[in-house]
Amino acid sequence: MITKPKGTYDILPEESLKWAKLENVFRRVCAICNYEEIRTPIFEQYETFHRDNKDSSDMVNKETYDFIDRGERKMTLRPEGTAGCVRAYVENKLYVNNKVTKLFYYGPMFRYERPQKGRYRQFYQFGLEAYGPKSPYLDVDIISTAIMLFKAIGLKNLRVRINSLGDKESRDNYRDVLVKYFTENIDSLCADCKDRLTKNPLRILDCKVDKNNDVLLNAPQIGKYLNNQSKEHFNKVLALLDELNIEYVVDPHLVRGLDYYSDTVFEVEYISDALGNQNVICAGGRYNDLVKDLGGPDIPGVGLAFGMDRILLALANEGINIVNPKSLHYFLITLGEEAKEAGEKIIYNSRLKGFKCDMSYQNASLKAQFKEADYNNAMFTLILGEDELTNKKINVKNNHTKEQVSIEIDKINEYLLGEINKCQNCGGKCHEKSTN
Ligand code: ATP
Ligand code: MG
Numbered sequence: 328m329i330t331k332p333k334g335t336y337d338i339l340p341e342e343s344l345k346w347a348k349l350e351n352v353f354r355r356v357c358a359i360c361n362y363e364e365i366r367t368p369i370f371e372q373y374e375t376f377h378r379d380n381k382d383s384s385d386m387v388n389k390e391t392y393d394f395i396d397r398g399e400r401k402m403t404l405r406p407e408g409t410a411g412c413v414r415a416y417v418e419n420k421l422y423v424n425n426k427v428t429k430l431f432y433y434g435p436m437f438r439y440e441r442p443q444k445g446r447y448r449q450f451y452q453f454g455l456e457a458y459g460p461k462s463p464y465l466d467v468d469i470i471s472t473a474i475m476l477f478k479a480i481g482l483k484n485l486r487v488r489i490n491s492l493g494d495k496e497s498r499d500n501y502r503d504v505l506v507k508y509f510t511e512n513i514d515s516l517c518a519d520c521k522d523r524l525t526k527n528p529l530r531i532l533d534c535k536v537d538k539n540n541d542v543l544l545n546a547p548q549i550g551k552y553l554n555n556q557s558k559e560h561f562n563k564v565l566a567l568l569d570e571l572n573i574e575y576v577v578d579p580h581l582v583r584g585l586d587y588y589s590d591t592v593f594e595v596e597y598i599s600d601a602l603g604n605q606n607v608i609c610a611g612g613r614y615n616d617l618v619k620d621l622g623g624p625d626i627p628g629v630g631l632a633f634g635m636d637r638i639l640l641a642l643a644n645e646g647i648n649i650v651n652p653k654s655l656h657y658f659l660i661t662l663g664e665e666a667k668e669a670g671e672k673i674i675y676n677s678r679l680k681g682f683k684c685d686m687s688y689q690n691a692s693l694k695a696q697f698k699e700a701d702y703n704n705a706m707f708t709l710i711l712g713e714d715e716l717t718n719k720k721i722n723v724k725n726n727h728t729k730e731q732v733s734i735e736i737d738k739i740n741e742y743l744l745g746e747i748n749k750c751q752n753c754g755g756k757c758h759e760k761s762t763n
Contacts, residue, residue, distance in 0.1 A: 334440065334448025341653070345639060346451075348650045350433060352479050353453045353633075360472045362431040362455055367411040369435065373401035375410050378620055384530065384586050385519075390438040404437040408454040409587075409617070409630055416458060417623030427459030429468075433635075444640065445605030451635040455611075458618060461627040463563035466591045466613060467571070469629050473595060473609050474573050481647050482597075482638065485608075487574065489565070489593040490581035492529070493549060493557035494615070498589070501552040502528055508547055515542040532580045535604060548579035557590060564591055587620070588612040591629065597637070601644040608637045656743065657723075658700035659686035660693065662712035670711050673721070673739065680740050700726075706750075707743060 331337060338346055357364070376387055392404040405411050412432060415421075421428050433453045440446050455472060457465045470487070477485055492498055505528045513521060517536040524531065534543060553561065568575055575593070583592045592612035599606065611631025618626045642649060657677070661670040670686050677684050685703060687696045700708040710722040721739060724731045727750065734742045 332448065334442035336447065342639075344650045344653065345642075346635070349480065349635060349639065350453070352649070353431070353433065353476060356472060356476045356479055357431045357455070360429075360468070360475065362429045362457075362472070365412055365415060365430045365432050365456075366434075367408075367415045367432065368405075369437075370402045370404050371411050371414060373403045375414050375621070376403050376406060384527075386438060387586075390440055392437045392439060406436055406438045408432045408434070408436065408452055408632060409456060409614070409628075410621070412454075412456045412630075413458075413617050413621050413623070413628065416456075417618060417621050422458065422618075422624060422626055427457060427465065430456045430458075432456070443603070443605070445602045445634070445637045447636060452632040453635055454630060454632040456628060456630040458626050458628045461560070461590070461613070461615060463560050463567060463591075466564045466629050467567040469611060469631055470568065470593060471571055471573060473611075473631055473633070474571075476633070477595070480638070480642065480649055482641060482645065484598045484645070486576060486596045486598055487593060488578040488581050488596060489568075489575045489591065490578050491549065491553060491557060491561035491564075491590055492582060492588055492592055492612075493553040493561075494589060497549070497553045497557045498529070500554075501547070501549045504547050504552065505529065505531075509542075512542040515540060527586055529582045530586070532582045543580070546580065550579050560590055583610060583612055587614040587617045589615045593631075597641040599641070599644060602637060602640055605634075605637055607634070608641055609633045652704055654704040654706065655684055656682045656705070656747065657684045657707035657709050658703050658705035659684065659709045659711065660696040660700065661686060662693065662710075666711045666713060666716050669716055669736075673709075673711070673736065677740055677743075682740065682743065706747070709739070 354364075373393060376391060386406050391406050394402055394404075396402050412430060416428065416430075431454065434451065435449050436452050437449055440448055442448060455469055457469055459465055474487075493501070506524065509516060509520075509524050509528060509531055513524070516524070516531065517534060519536070520531045520534050532543060532546060534540070537543075565575070565577070581592055581594065582588075583594075590613040593610070594607045595609035597606045597608050609631055611629070613627065613629040615627040618624065618628055659670050659674055661667040667686075674684050674686050687699050689695070689699075691699070697708065706726055708724045708726060710724065715721050715733070719736050720733045721736050722731060723734050723739070723742070725746065
């Protein structure tokens with residue numbers, strides 16, 4: 328038997344309903360907040376992510392799926408969405424109108440990781456990107472859109488952690504202090520962090536090896552080294568969040584896994600042990616130089632990505648069900664070949680009118696077909712046998728009220744619609760409900 332690749336999983340029908348629902352909620356929130364969809368390729372040229380070896384992150388250096396295609400071109404399966412979006416933004420000159428461009432994307436990302444719960448080699452991100460002036464209002468537009476999403480799906484027990492990495496000048500000042508500090512404490516650093524000391528010392532603060540390492544906990548904090556401009560930007564972001572009653576904690580040691588961030592960075596954590604080290608379900612920040620680095624004009628950006636896999640795990644852990652169970656308006660049971668042929672026509676006509684319906688395709692007993700109707704959670708079971716066919720009628724059983732009536736075949740859609748609308752069982756919501 329051929330099995331799925333390590334670190335991937337199949338999303339089976341029952342689960343995929345939840346994915347579809349979550350995606351729909353995201354799309355609705357994006358429409359409300361005026362983010363438009365962009366779809367970029369799943370693979371990009373290698374250089375889109377490996378920019379002159381500027382990035383020292385694990386993701387870029389150890390986790391990408393790189394390959395040479397049959398035309399000897401070096402390619403990378405996208406490990407994240409931002410770089411591809413920025414590449415498309417620049418290549419398609421979306422900046423020409425000098426407007427703010429607000430985009431969202433959704434799709435699979437690929438990282439060669441050590442698979443565990445909430446950490447996969449193919450996983451799904453829903454992301455937001457905003458390109459425009461370096462305005463704290465845009466940072467808050469992004470963060471508040473994330474909050475709206477979490478409100479829409481009813482996920483609580485969340486903590487927003489936020490920090491500022493400042494502009495380049497601030498970061499350079501801080502970097503010097505940090506290098507001095509970590510050099511003095513080099514023996515307490517893990518092998519990777521010793522390497523980071525020369526490449527990107529800020530990333531040492533993001534070390535996953537020992538989060539309780541005193542040397543990390545006592546490291547100098549960037550706040551002290553922010554210049555006035557960076558401080559002003561960050562304080563404005565915090566003040567605006569306060570205005571919106573969005574709760575956050577300032578985490579002075581929060582840096583992000585990718586090297587392109589500047590100024591605001593943030594993460595949304597799901598407060599629970601259920602996901603272990605994988606409890607960050609949304610993360611993002613500002614990247615002021617990425618558009619320029621990818622050959623575009625000097626336009627800053629800010630964005631975030633939701634880890635869809637982890638959000639679904641968190642929802643399951645909270646016992647929150649976002650989808651209605653699978654259901655049909657009706658399931659048709661037939662007895663005999665002639666009834667089956669007529670039945671095929673009946674369901675086709677109903678489907679054209681928008682009814683969700685199906686019939687049994689097995690030559691099964693009446694009992695087995697009733698079971699199939701149950702399995703499909705049908706509101707009505709329609710029964711068509713030879714006698715009914717002769718009388719041009721069909722038996723309709725309402726599975727909510729258990730009532731059974733005989734209806735003319737030609738009137739069936741009309742009748743069902745009337746019944747669905749007046750259904751007392753669910754306040755007339757059956758029709759809506761069964762469309763998920
Ligand atoms: P982590 O620290 O958990 O490795 P990250 O900093 O590498 O996360 P980002 O690159 O910021 O993650 O991606 C944004 C979000 O995508 C993460 O907060 C997480 O929810 C999700 N994510 C990242 N990597 C994976 C993965 N391998 N499997 C599932 N979800 C992931
Ligand atoms: Mg990672």
